[in-house]
Amino acid sequence: MIWIAESYAALRDFFEAGGDVLWAILAVTILLWTFILERLWYFRMVQPAKTQKALETWNNMSDHDSWQARQIRERLLSEIRVDAGQFIFYIKTMVAVLPLLGLLGTVTGMIQVFDVMTVLGTGNPRAMAGGVSAATIPTMSGMVAALSGLYFGASLDKRAKVEVERAADLLRYH
Template sequence: MVEIVKAGGWLMAPIILCAIIAMGIMLERFWTLQQKRVLPDDLTSKVWNWVKENSLDHRQIQSLHQGSPLGQILAAGLINRDRERVIMKDSIEDTGRHVVHELERYLDTLGTVAAISPLLGLLGTVIGMVKVFTAITTHGVGNPTVLAGGIAEALITTAAGLTVAIPALIGYRYYRNRVDTLVVDMEKEAIKLVEALHRRQSYNKQSQKDS
């Protein structure tokens, strides 16, 4: 393996660096974007029970905000639960944009790695072929050993670049779709809470009028 890396020339260093970055991002996103970490089971139902029992306080809202991305969004709505529906919805949407930004963290870097890795491999190919033609000009084509180094460099860097780019691109596409799915699910949960709080608010107002 070490001999292959050496044969690929100095461009193998940035290609290996890209591989390390891509692997690190994919492992980190795999851990961060788990369903149970982003959308804990029955979180919305638990929050609604707090509201119905009038047991919701600042400490619970703070804990909810720190617990998960969905919790951050629900906490934004709960802070404004006694205000108008539009204000509550705007607060949730504003927090949602920050949450989405956090969920998409490092994905642009992963996409960049997927894009530049084959280009680095192509650059290695060009450099290797330049060495081949230089060797031909200097020594002719009679000695294949002279040409082998440039050809090996060209092929190894191309293969290495593609080896890094393909899984990086797959990971980028997968996690981008994963984020989109999670965002849609969080929107559904937030809408359910907003509608429930709005109905409760309307009911309380009607009860006050009747009394």
């Protein structure tokens, strides 16, 4: 139980040193990873069943060459494309926003440093240290959070495209 209290204290100190922007970075990171985990679950558990259902619908049709059959095929593929690509835009957007939030933390931290310099001058480095840490910690946090989602965002985007191509191959004309 002591390690929990120590971990909580370390986390609290980190957030106090980094400033209020860290809370926004934390919220966006939690949302980012919620979407990433949902997409991973979707591609593993839901997508195969949706593709199978579309294939069964296509195979149960007697005509695959008419204009109407082609439109049905396009509708089936469109549904798969929309479902597979859901939330990927949001993942990419959050990956782009996180470094900007870190930059916002840098700016607010530097404002703290300049406020200290205005009041106390440059002769008090201890007073300026709080602003410097408030400037650097959010930058690092925003970059780390963005990097953690960058790979998965690109991977999930590619996976969505592959799933649509795979479905298009399965729903071929006879």
